[in-house]
Amino acid sequence: xxxxxxxxxxxxxxxxxxxxxxxxxxxxxxxxxxxxxxxxxxxxxxxxxxxxxxxxxxxxxxxxxxxxxxxxxxxxxxxxxxxxxxxxxxxxxxxxxxxxxxxxxxxxxxxxxxxxxxxxxxxxxxxxxxxxxxxxxxxxxxxxxxxxxxxxxxxxxxxxxxxxxxxxxxxxxxxxxxxxxxxxxxxxxxxxxxxxxxxxxxxxxxxxxxxxxxxxxxxxxxxxxxxxxxxxxxxxxxxxxxxxxxxxxxxxxxxxxxxxxxxxxxxxxxxxxxxxxxxxxxxxxxx
Numbered sequence: 001x002x003x004x005x006x007x008x009x010x011x012x013x014x015x016x017x018x019x020x021x022x023x024x025x026x027x028x029x030x031x032x033x034x035x036x037x038x039x040x041x042x043x044x045x046x047x048x049x050x051x052x053x054x055x056x057x058x059x060x061x062x063x064x065x066x067x068x069x070x071x072x073x074x075x076x077x078x079x080x081x082x083x084x085x086x087x088x089x090x091x092x093x094x095x096x097x098x099x100x101x102x103x104x105x106x107x108x109x110x111x112x113x114x115x116x117x118x119x120x121x122x123x124x125x126x127x128x129x130x131x132x133x134x135x136x137x138x139x140x141x142x143x144x145x146x147x148x149x150x151x152x153x154x155x156x157x158x159x160x161x162x163x164x165x166x167x168x169x170x171x172x173x174x175x176x177x178x179x180x181x182x183x184x185x186x187x188x189x190x191x192x193x194x195x196x197x198x199x200x201x202x203x204x205x206x207x208x209x210x211x212x213x214x215x216x217x218x219x220x221x222x223x224x225x226x227x228x229x230x231x232x233x234x235x236x237x238x239x240x241x242x243x244x245x246x247x248x249x250x251x252x253x254x255x256x257x258x259x260x261x262x263x264x265x266x267x268x269x270x271x272x273x274x275x276x277x278x279x280x281x282x283x284x285x286x287x
Contacts, residue, residue: 047154047174047246053143054269054283055087058108058118061094061218064210067202070117070128073135075219077143084143085121086267086283088192088220096198098258101222103190103230111277122146122280130207152177153241155284157189159266165255167191169226169266169286173235173247180240184273185281188232189251191223192265223259226251231271231278 057074059066071089078087092104111120119126119135121142128135153175160168169189200216203209226232235247255261266286272279 045156045158045170045172045248047156047172049151049154049176051147051149051151052082052283053085053122053146054120054280055085055139055143056107056111056120057087057089058111058113058116058120059089060091060116061096061099061198061200061216063116064201064203065130066117067200067210067213067216069130069132069135069203070119071200071216071218073128073132073139074119075217076132076136077139078219080140080143082285082287084140084147086269086285088190088222088267089218090222099196099198099218099221101224102228103222103225107230123277150177152179152281153185153270155187155268155270155282157266157268157284157286159286161255161261162252164261165257167253167255167264167266169251169253169268171249171251171268173249173270175241175243175245178240178242182238184234184238185236185241186232186234186271186273187226187247187249188230188269188271189226189253190230190267190269191225191253191255191259192220192267193223193259194220194263194265196221196260196263220265223256223264224253226253231273232269234273 055074055077057070059070074087074089077085081087090104090107091099091101092108094100117128119128119139121139124142126135126138153173156172158170162168171187171189173187196218197215198218199212199214200218201210202213204211233249235249255264267283269283270281272281
């Protein structure tokens with residue numbers, strides 16, 4: 001009888017301890033944002049633990065090889081948009097001024113772009129040849145390799161068009177691994193316009209001479225970003241980041257009246273800043 005009483009007493013102690021444990025455990029919906037405050041995550045913004053590469057195509061409308069094989073390889077890779085990669089085209093000195101972006105010059109300078117077409121997968125300069133299939137295969141190979149790497153941090157974003165001239169974009173960055181270095185992390189949020197019809201110089205199939213295609217389809221043209229610097233907004237200011245640390249940011253992006261709002265896309269790029277070419281940590285395209 002005494003043993004039975006002791007057993008019941010022990011079970012009660014274990015039961016009460018388990019209640020205390022769960023009562024003291026922090027709710028999973030409470031996260032630490034960039035300001036160090038406990039805030040619930042924005043509704044619908046769940047960060048996926050998955051690496052998505054950034055494919056940047058530096059191009060111009062007067063560049064005949066760009067029209068013949070640079071752009072077609074880039075367009076082919078967009079079949080993997082949202083799965084393996086996000087992609088954007090960067091114009092700085094095209095004859096059609098409406099293709100050019102004010103973000104293009106600094107971006108090209110930092111990535112040492114001195115010839116075109118030039119394709120970058122994250123911070124890796126790709127080999128671009130007249131064989132579109134070979135270039136496409138090289139893109140997918142490196143994108144798959146990046147996806148198989150350990151995930152440092154991920155991004156979630158949600159776009160909402162408020163009116164004809166402004167789009168609100170909610171973002172969330174979550175770190176899955178710590179970084180005790182003094183590195184600055186920043187988030188670039190970009191508006192892209194897809195399927196812009198404008199002239200493009202194209203090399204002849206023979207490789208001799210070129211012609212102008214007036215109805216060329218320019219995919220994912222870079223329009224603007226959340227700051228005047230393509231690297232975007234720095235959010236940790238060199239402070240260490242810890243596992244599960246979350247940064248929630250909302251941006252209002254201006255929309256030019258000449259852009260087709262039905263074809264606008266939003267992508268976000270998480271950068272790790274330092275000496276040399278900035279490192280792409282992850283990227284996402286808004287659903």
